[in-house]
Amino acid sequence: MAMLYQAVYRRASFMWCRLHSTYVRKMRYLFELKEDDGLCRQAQNSGTFYLFHNLFPFLQKVGSKHFASQISASELKRILKKFKQDEQKLEDSVLIGCSDECMAYFALDLGSLEKMDIESELKGSFTELWKAFFQLDGKDARLLSLAQALLRWHDTHRYCSKTGQPTRKNLAGSKRVCHTNEIIYYPQMSPVVITLVSDGSRCLLARQASFPQGMYSALAGFCDVGETLEETVRREVAEEVGLEVKSMWYSASQHWPFPNSSLMIACHAMVWPQQNEIRVNKLELEAATWFSLEEVVEALRREPRPLRQEDGRFSLWLPPKWAIAHQLIQEWVKQQSTMPA
Ligand SMILES: NC(=O)C1=CN([C@@H]2O[C@H](COP(=O)(O)OP(=O)(O)OC[C@H]3O[C@@H](n4cnc5c(N)ncnc54)[C@H](O)[C@@H]3O)[C@@H](O)[C@H]2O)C=CC1
Numbered sequence: 130m131a132m133l134y135q136a137v138y139r140r141a142s143f144m145w146c147r148l149h150s151t152y153v154r155k156m157r158y159l160f161e162l163k164e165d166d167g168l169c170r171q172a173q174n175s176g177t178f179y180l181f182h183n184l185f186p187f188l189q190k191v192g193s194k195h196f197a198s199q200i201s202a203s204e205l206k207r208i209l210k211k212f213k214q215d216e217q218k219l220e221d222s223v224l225i226g227c228s229d230e231c232m233a234y235f236a237l238d239l240g241s242l243e244k245m246d247i248e249s250e251l252k253g254s255f256t257e258l259w260k261a262f263f264q265l266d267g268k269d270a271r272l273l274s275l276a277q278a279l280l281r282w283h284d285t286h287r288y289c290s291k292t293g294q295p296t297r298k299n300l301a302g303s304k305r306v307c308h309t310n311e312i313i314y315y316p317q318m319s320p321v322v323i324t325l326v327s328d329g330s331r332c333l334l335a336r337q338a339s340f341p342q343g344m345y346s347a348l349a350g351f352c353d354v355g356e357t358l359e360e361t362v363r364r365e366v367a368e369e370v371g372l373e374v375k376s377m378w379y380s381a382s383q384h385w386p387f388p389n390s391s392l393m394i395a396c397h398a399m400v401w402p403q404q405n406e407i408r409v410n411k412l413e414l415e416a417a418t419w420f421s422l423e424e425v426v427e428a429l430r431r432e433p434r435p436l437r438q439e440d441g442r443f444s445l446w447l448p449p450k451w452a453i454a455h456q457l458i459q460e461w462v463k464q465q466s467t468m469p470a
């Protein structure tokens with residue numbers, strides 16, 4: 130019966146491939162994997178895996194370039210066997226995407242194994258995600274960010290907050306269920322607004338004390354319960370730099386894994402040029418400054434890493450290309466150069 134089902138499913142998938150765009154086919158396939166544990170189990174046995182160790186992703190290096198390694202299901206089973214782990218450990222993994230050919234990608238945390246043993250077996254290293262972020266390309270960074278957020282959520286939601294009983298994840302990891310009362314828990318993200326403020330000719334960038342030396346970014350803040358995005362933008366700009374927003378508009382959004390899992394909603398905001406004196410809230414920020422177009426253009430040309438000048442101070446540098454803050458800054462530069470003089 131199972132074989133007949135698989136044959137029918139393969140035939141149906143084949144028809145899908147012929148009839149639908151790659152994107153639609155992938156989304157439908159991922160949806161089915163989330164809904165159907167049996168199908169997801171099959172996908173785990175033929176998919177590829179991104180490995181983590183206590184939430185540190187496994188990276189390999191070729192020359193000076195780091196990349197997130199994909200391990201095949203058969204290779205993973207070999208490693209599990211070697212380290213005396215049950216093959217069933219594959220089912221602890223979470224679904225994080227699929228290729229254009231509908232080969233599923235999973236993430237698995239091997240925190241119960243000895244870190245150095247896996248590193249020497251697979252010739253790579255488990256690296257803190259924050260450090261890895263600056264070394265990876267956008268695609269790898271996006272996948273690892275989603276993977277870490279999901280793995281962390283499962284790790285911290287193992288018990289039902291109402292009954293105290295253990296919750297069980299579905300195979301794909303898109304939810305957890307408390308079987309005592311059938312409460313379903315879904316992975317959560319916190320909405321965060323990130324705003325690039327301009328006074329018409331300059332843009333406002335700020336840094337927290339925890340940022341690497343010399344790095345500045347746009348203002349960011351979590352949405353409070355009950356707020357609209359517009360209200361969060363106005364409140365955060367007032368709270369952090371003491372300015373009143375005159376107008377704002379939405380640009381784009383991005384998932385961000387730090388400190389937990391956030392949906393970064395990126396906006397541009399204008400303040401009145403006559404009322405642009407910054408009053409930094411030192412509880413939130415270390416510094417906030419207006420930067421000219423020339424200063425920002427020069428910083429965009431620099432590598433995203435600390436660079437000490439001759440006078441001992443650090444040059445301005447900006448978040449890496451795929452960070453939404455970078456995109457906001459690029460958009461602002463473009464707006465400035467298309468504005469009438
Ligand atoms: N992608 C990017 O380029 C940038 C991303 N960010 C991210 O934006 C996020 C928010 O920025 P912050 O200035 O730290 O926010 P924030 O200005 O709201 O201040 C953080 C404080 O908000 C409170 N808070 C309220 N709700 C919270 C929640 N759901 N989770 C954690 N804390 C909460 C806490 O007291 C926390 O200390 C951070 O996750 C940060 O990593 C920040 C700058 C640039």
Ligand SMILES: [Mg+2]
Nearest residue numbers: 348349350413
């Ligand atoms: Mg903030």
